[in-house]
Amino acid sequence: MLTRRALGAAALLPFAATAARAAKVEEIHIDWATYNPVSLVLRDQKLLETEFARDGISVRWVMSAGSNKALEFLNAGSLDFGSSAGAAALIARVNGNPIRSVYVYSRPEWTALVTQKDSKIKTVADLKGERIAVTRGTDPHIFLVRALAEAGLSEKDVKLVLLQHADGRTALERGDVAAWAGLDPMMAAAEIESGARLFYRKPEANTWGVLNVREAFAAANPELVRRVLTIYETARKWSLAHPAELNAALVAAAKLPEPVIARQLERTDISSGLIGEKQAATIIAAGKALQTAGVLDASLDMTAITNGMIDPSYARAIGA
Secondary structure, three states: OOOHHHHHHHHHHHHHHHHHHHOOOOEEEEEEEOOEHHHHHHHHOOHHHHHHHHHOOEEEEEEOOOHHHHHHHHHHOOOOEEEEEHHHHHHHHHOOOOEEEEEEEEEEOOOOEEEOOOOOOOOHHHHOOOEEEEOOOOHHHHHHHHHHHHOOOOHHHOEEEEOOHHHHHHHHHHOOOOEEEOOOOHHHHHHHHHOOEEEEOOHHHOOOEEEEEEHHHHHHOHHHHHHHHHHHHHHHHHHHHOHHHHHHHHHHHHOOOHHHHHHHHHOEEOOOOOOOHHHHHHHHHHHHHHHHOOOOOOOOOHHHHHHHHEOOHHHHHOOO
């Protein structure tokens, strides 16, 4: 069953949508993140500001340090659009966060399990009893849970140290933890700058990078959502055509050396903005794995919840 919080949020949606319709939108709140390179192009080139200037609508940019932060901001109403991993969005939706996933900003291999270069850790099974840095509610956390389950372990067999991604890298390099569920570009930096070792990789278990919108905002302003995604498409296509400039933008935002960012972008596919069946299949598989691992209620219908979260109509309408 969905939680009481979820039911309460659902009950409030018609009221929220009505309230949103009653007031003219004066400012759009949208996030940028170093794990979403396309968002940097949008921000740096002021593409949204240019698009909405004639409407008297301003744009407020909010930095997301991870999927968990983007989803928290969406739930609090301090973001209208937020970037997250698909599986992280699913968990948020299960917990009552009223969001819709409407666009794909990347298909990344942005997470792996990481340890120090001279560590005794060789396999996931070696993590039993060890301290692992992780950011709860993000794709790296979900990736870790699935990896542990495949090795016959669970979160109870390890000691989770809950830190934001950048702090997780620091904890690993200080020796405070034996492993870290990493996220690019911090993971790429750890590889190149300190010789950290990605000892467990599984690209297909990385869920897609999705752009989420608050349901109430989308219900009240469907044309604004389409216009935001149209500009996202402009930025994505520009990024494909200008890889050197995209690299430079990410170097500046992440404050990391060019070789680190190049490593991140090697693992980041931005060839399509469409969202639909492929993304749903990956997210459903992650959800079912989390049910098997005991993280999510086994009675939940992952297919129904995922299909209720993903809305491909906007991306199709703009020809993404």
